[in-house]
Amino acid sequence: MDPSGNLGAGDKKGFEREANDPKYEAIEGAEGSVNKEVSHGKRYVNGEPVIESGEDVSNFVIDDRDDGDPAVTFRSFVLGTVIAGLGAALAQIYIFKPTDIMVSGIFLMLIIYTFGNLWANLVPQAHLFEKRGWSRAARVFTFINPGPFGLKEHVTATIISSSASGTSTAVQNFAVQKLFYNANVNATTAVLATFSTGMFGYGLVGLLRPLTVNPAEMVYWGQLPTVTVFQSLHWDKKSARKRLKLFWTAFTGIALWEVFPAYIFPTLNGVSLFCIASARAPTNIRTVFTHIFGGGDANEGLGLGSLSFDWQYIGSLFMSLPLLQQANSWVGYAICYVAMAGIYFGNVWNAKNYPMLSTSIFNLQGDRYNQTFVFGTKFQLNETALAIEGLPQLTGTTVWTYMTACWSIGGLIAHCVLFWRGYVWDSFKLAKTGKQPDRHWIAMQKYEEVEWWWYIILLALAFLAGLIVIIKGNTTLPWYGYIVALLLGSFVAPFSNLLYARLGSGIATNQLMKMVAGVLHPGKPVSNLYFSMWSHDVVGASIGLAGDLKMGQYLKIPPRALFMAQIWGTLLGAFINYAVMTSIIVSQKDTLLDPIGTNVWSGATVQSLNSAAVTWSLAGKIYGASGPYVWVPVGLLFGMIPTGIQYLIFKRWPVIKGIHVDRIILPVIYMFAGFLSTGVSSIVLSSVITGIISQVWLRRYHPGWYRKYNYVLGGALDGGAQTVIFILSFAVYGASRTPHPFPNWWGNPPGNVDHCLEL
Helix, strand or coil: CCCCCCCCCCCCCCCCCCCCCCCEEECCCCCCCCCEEEECCEEEECCEECCCCHHHHHHHHCCCCCCCCCCCCHHHHHHHHHHHHHHHHHHHHHHCCCCCCCCCHHHHHHHHHHHHHHHHHHCCCHHHHHCCCCHHHHHHHHHHCCCCCCHHHHHHHHHHHHHHHCCHHHHHHHHHHHHHCCCCCCHHHHHHHHHHHHHHHHHHHHHHHHHHCCCCCCCCHHHHHHHHHHHHHHHCHHHHHHHHHHHHHHHHHHHHHHHHHHHHCHHHHCECHHHHHCCCCCHHHHHHHHHHHCCCCCCCCCCCCCECCCHHHHCCHHHCCCHHHHHHHHHHHHHHHHHHHHHHHCCHHHHHHCCCCCCCCECCCCCECCHHHHHCCCCCCCHHHHHHHCCCECCHHHHHHHHHHHHHHHHHHHHHHHHCHHHHHHHHHHHHHCCCCCHHHHHHHHCCCCCHHHHHHHHHHHHHHHHHHHHHCCCCCCHHHHHHHHHHHHHHHHHHHHHHHHHCCCCCCHHHHHHHHHHHCCCCHHHHHHHHHCCHHHHHHHHHHHHHHHHHHHHCCCHHHHHHHHHHHHHHHHHHHHHHHHHHHHHHHHHHHCCCCCCCCCCHHHHHHHHHHHHHHCHHHHCCCCCCCCHHHHHHHHHHHHHHHHHHHHHHCCEECCEEHHHCCHHHHHHHHCHHHCCCCCCHHHHHHHHHHHHHHHHHHCHHHHHHHHHHHHHHHHHHHHHHHHHHHHHCCCCCCCCCCCCCECCECCCCCCCCCCC
């Protein structure tokens, strides 16, 4: 690959088209004049390869060049530490938004690139002092400013900041305690517990890296945009200028635009023609329309046909996820619309007694459940109080989501065992021999590897940190429950990493973890919460840190430098996430406890964690054979059976009417079949359109532009939108003080922002 990002002669060797060469064939048909070619099974469009597999990514998207520049410098350490604060704060803010959004890696990377170059150009360099014979000053400034801002120190700084923003999930559990149990979790407990979960996940993935990181098919598609932009910025200054111009133009444009849907004109977040047109219709019709078509506000409705123009909720993820994953998710969305509407209007599980969408728990009268009365200040079930208050009730759509989550977990395990066991076995054999055919892994062999016992020590330290929290903190989780939680997370982590690495999306395993905790620790919701933290959150941490390990392999970061960067970033994130979480809860507690929330703040994520913890702590009464939601745990088995049938069909008929049977990923379909149970749902159609434009039109018909600019554009849009949201959160949303809402007008109505009926 030449510095411009185009395929060079070496990359195209054996693939260049020659006159009358029989190994190429033109693809005729609906594509018309598009110049599409096939070489040894590889498709080209206008001389550019169409990226379809992990091997394609390894061979055509990512260059294996290694300039040997330093990775750890004073500059990379300082920049990574400073930007980690921004990344972690943004990540925590989005936990309390109607839709949970990941902080863009490209955004963090380009911010660091800008300041890194300013540092290199504005801070005096050593040669200025050497000319004057000031050798001591020269040595100092060699340390402070080692010269041009290099790729590897850029990557190191970015991984520090991204590791910090990825530690936010464990902090959610402390938010639940503060909101629902009035428990003041001290900072030491929170930091130790967060560090423990993050480092245990890192230790696991370090031991599993021959299976889940090193092979070419382990792409981690969400990291791919960041990797390609890294190489473009540092290896082609002319092309980098074009990319930076596009980045800052798009960044500025979306930042100016985002003020409108996020603050001045929020109707743009959920443009529903059905709701607008039904403004004068009878109330009963408007109610139905709100449930089906409303979606601009949190927990409003299913948002069918709504369009969102608010990029903070759409995001660039759909510009990088492979088409295979997105196509399966579209099937899941379709099922979700039908199932959730049927459950609510059919009054399944007494759904009409409660809001259509909410992750809260309710009593039989439809009011918010008084769990403080039932579990007391010691977080232990009081049977007398339970008899008075009754069993907690879930919305019908939440029950459906719990059920589909169990289907997903069962389907994930079955899919990995049946469809991917050959790959897993081959990877184990390669790991045993210490070999790997991927060219990027081969290029990394010049560096000292992190020894396996480093990860063992990390696991031991993480275990001890967690044990201190168990003994000293008010967790109510006994030591044996803590050990079982870690063992369960260790078992699930490889399956989740395999799916995430190959498709770019994982499966939520929280229901499985809480189910096991409910059996082990009945009547203890806080114990259930912490059990999930040391199992489910460990899995989540392993996925995020594995993605950074893969990025390090692609960009030739010495493994030991990467090890240091991830540990430091995770520790930073533990402090920053806790501080931001505390600030938001203090200022927005009433809104976060509201079962519905607003289009600005929502406690849906932490409400969901609490609801699951409470109900699974009463598992025998709620999910048992005579309980109202018995079909939820049975979903684990039901998720496995269809995948088994699919595998038998695949062995007999691998392709049915042009559809490859093994490309139907049932666990992904199940997961998205329960996707709309909470949050802003008006983004679905906009997300699908974004995915089609990027992954169908651009990737297939304009692969050159796609490879050079698609990811830069996505990162710019994410960065501009998220920066504005960060500013608005503290300036007008009230993240740390009194909010200042924009005056009401047609584009900012006092009720639902999409003009549906306020229920």
